[in-house]
Structures are given as structure tokens and as C-alpha cells.
Amino acid sequence: MHRLGSVQxxxxxxxxxxxxxxxxxxxxxxxxxxxxxxxxxxxxxxxxIGSALATEKLDGICCYVKEYKGQPYLWxxxxRTSKLVNVPETWIPARSDKPDGLGWVxxxxxxxxxxVNYDAGAAVVLRPSSEDEELLEIALVPLADLLxxxxxxxxxxxKKNPYNVSIRLLVAHGTVRVRKPPPQDFQQLHSWFTDCPEGCAEGIVWHxxxxxxxxxxxxxxxxxxxxHGDTCLGSRPVVINIDGKLLPHQQQASKACSMLTALSKLNGQRFSRLQDVRIDS
Known part of the structure; x- marks a missing residue:
């Protein structure tokens, strides 16, 4: 998975x-x-900025993959500048050279x-398919590959789940590209957000x-x-690529229908919209 930038x-x-x-x-x-x-x-x-690559700005919780307890971990x-948040001892700053209160737990x-399944050492990731630039893929990706x-x-x-998705997914920053980005002009960007189907997004990030x-x-x-209405991301087609055989034995045998197990039952299935993916709870 190509990495454009780490948001620190x-x-x-x-x-x-x-x-x-x-x-x-x-x-x-x-x-x-x-x-x-x-x-x-x-x-x-x-x-x-005129030669920068435009990607969709996503609305969720920012996460980071870093070593912890001797293995790749999700943070x-x-x-910590918020007075409403209790900062645990495991908190680390995002930038030690330029501290701004942002950090990771x-x-x-x-x-x-x-x-995340730490027994399998993998995470559920939403990413563009390598076979079709329009198609998205839900895959089980080794955490080591995301370090x-x-x-x-x-x-x-x-948050408010603006994508109307019934499951939870991780999306690597910079992977959802804006296929036809508008010029970097205020009025043309405003028109893109209001009139273009691809503009049904929270924003744009330029790399x-x-x-x-x-x-x-x-x-x-x-x-x-x-x-108002459907988002561009939630409206894109998606295929499930999670093989249940790759999950730990205890995960498969569990009576509780975890998201990973439920998604593995849909392995190979294609949906016309991401927001149409539904799993048994």
C-alpha cells in the first residue's frame, strides 16, 4: 500500500x-x-500546490500504526489540550520536535x-482495488504492512457516521484519490462541493x-x-476480500458473531455501494 503522508x-x-x-x-x-x-x-x-495530488479528506478518528508491546499496534x-479528556500514561506526542498537544494512545x-485483531496481527482496511480504480475493497491487512x-x-x-456505513473500517490517508479534482480556486471548489457528485465529501487534502x-x-x-444525501465514498462499489481461513481458530469458533467473522462469510461478494454492506449482529 503506497503511503503518501503520515498525519502527525x-x-x-x-x-x-x-x-x-x-x-x-x-x-x-x-x-x-x-x-x-x-x-x-x-x-x-x-x-x-498546483502540482500536488488531491485525495479525499475523511471524517472519522485519526489512527496510527506503531510498535507497542513488541508488536505492531493501532494507536x-x-x-491533550482538551480539558475534557483524561490523558493516560501511555500517551505519546505525535511530534516531539514540534509539540502541539496532539498525540497517540x-x-x-x-x-x-x-x-483490529491482534491475534491475527491484522486490521480491516478499506482501500481502492488494484483491478479497478472505481472499485473499493474491504481486506484484512497485516498490521506490519501498515507500520x-x-x-x-x-x-x-x-462521529456522525456521514458515510452511512454499518461496519467500521480503517482507511489509510492518501489512498482515496479525487479522480477529477477542481482547480484550487475558492469559487470553483465551492461549486465542486455543491454541484459535483464527487464533491459529496468532507473535504480535500493535497499532498x-x-x-x-x-x-x-x-x-x-x-x-x-x-x-444532504449520499456521500461519494459511501456510494462507491465495494468487494469483500476477507478469507475466514486466515483468522485465528478461536476467532472462527467463537459463538459471538464478530465483525471479522461476519465479513468473512461475505468473502468474494460485491456490493454496488459501500453503504449497502450489512452483516449479521
Whole structure:
């Protein structure tokens, strides 16, 4: 799986921003909004943003795969600047050279995420199919293959589940590419979000050749999210590629119908939309 960038710090907006005194549509209880101006930021221009690769910005929980307890482990992002969060002793900073309060905590065995099986040493990942750029694939990927990567946890019970997905999945950052990205112009981006089917997304992340990343999301442009109707990601076709024979024996024999076991029963099946995938609970 090709890695474009690991998200280890707060990402800058592609445009210069300004603050307006209106309640935020993104952060509940915040009495102001941070919106984009019409001017591309100097940092983006210096990074040759015009030649950057555009990928879909996903709305979920940011995660990271890093060694812990002698094996590859899934970590979840936690902001220690929030007064509402109790920071555990296992918390580590995302960037030791540029501390900004963002960090990671290990997702322990028996967690509620439901996307990692440490006995199998693998995670349930949503990724583009190697056979068809339009087709997505739900696969069991070794955690060792994901070391050093950041991913987004999306699906049922994650934030507002804007993709209307009944299961939980990890998506490596930078893998869901915007196939026909709009010009980096405020008005044309606004039109893309409102009028283009591919624009039914939270936002865009641009990956520059120098390693810098820039974003824009719908709230920057005064647009609501989740958007009305189906999302682009949730509407894409998907195939299940999880072989039950690869799961640990105790996982297969369990009376509890885990997500992995349930998905393995759908191995090889293709669905016209990601949001149509349903498993027995």
C-alpha cells in the first residue's frame, strides 16, 4: 500500500483564513467560525500546490500504526489540550520536535473499535482495488504492512457516521484519490462541493512533492457537513476480500458473531455501494 503522508500534526488550510463571530457548524458550542478567504496561502504556493495530488479528506478518528508491546499496534489520536479528556500514561506526542498537544494512545486488545485483531496481527482496511480504480475493497491487512502509516477510522458509531456505513473500517490517508479534482480556486471548489457528485465529501487534502499537506473542508467554505444525501465514498462499489481461513481458530469458533467473522462469510461478494454492506449482529 503506497503511503503518501503520515498525519502527525495539525494540517494547514490551502487558503488564508479569517474568524467570523458566528456559531461553528463543526465544533458544537464554539461561538465563532474559522472560514477560508479567496486567497491561497503563501505556504501552499511555496510548496507548489498546483502540482500536488488531491485525495479525499475523511471524517472519522485519526489512527496510527506503531510498535507497542513488541508488536505492531493501532494507536488513536488524542488531543491533550482538551480539558475534557483524561490523558493516560501511555500517551505519546505525535511530534516531539514540534509539540502541539496532539498525540497517540494505544488501542488495547478487547477495544470497541472492532477493526483490529491482534491475534491475527491484522486490521480491516478499506482501500481502492488494484483491478479497478472505481472499485473499493474491504481486506484484512497485516498490521506490519501498515507500520508508520496514519489511517482514518470510519463507520458505525464514529462521529456522525456521514458515510452511512454499518461496519467500521480503517482507511489509510492518501489512498482515496479525487479522480477529477477542481482547480484550487475558492469559487470553483465551492461549486465542486455543491454541484459535483464527487464533491459529496468532507473535504480535500493535497499532498505536495515536498511532503507538506494542505486541506480544505466544507465548513471552511460555509457549507454544511454531513451533506444532504449520499456521500461519494459511501456510494462507491465495494468487494469483500476477507478469507475466514486466515483468522485465528478461536476467532472462527467463537459463538459471538464478530465483525471479522461476519465479513468473512461475505468473502468474494460485491456490493454496488459501500453503504449497502450489512452483516449479521
Amino acid at each position: 500534526q495539525r494540517m494547514k488550510c490551502i487558503f488564508k483564513r479569517e474568524v467570523i463571530e458566528e456559531p461553528s457548524s463543526k465544533h458544537e458550542g464554539q461561538p465563532f467560525q474559522v472560514i477560508a478567504t479567496r486567497h491561497v496561502s503563501p505556504d501552499a504556493l511555496k510548496s507548489d 488513536a489520536r488524542q488531543d 494505544p488501542v488495547e486488545k478487547g477495544n470497541k473499535f472492532g477493526v 508508520g502509516q496514519t489511517l482514518e477510522l470510519i463507520g458505525c458509531g464514529v 505536495c512533492h515536498n511532503g507538506n499537506m494542505f486541506k480544505v473542508h466544507r465548513q471552511h467554505m460555509g457549507l454544511s457537513w454531513p451533506s
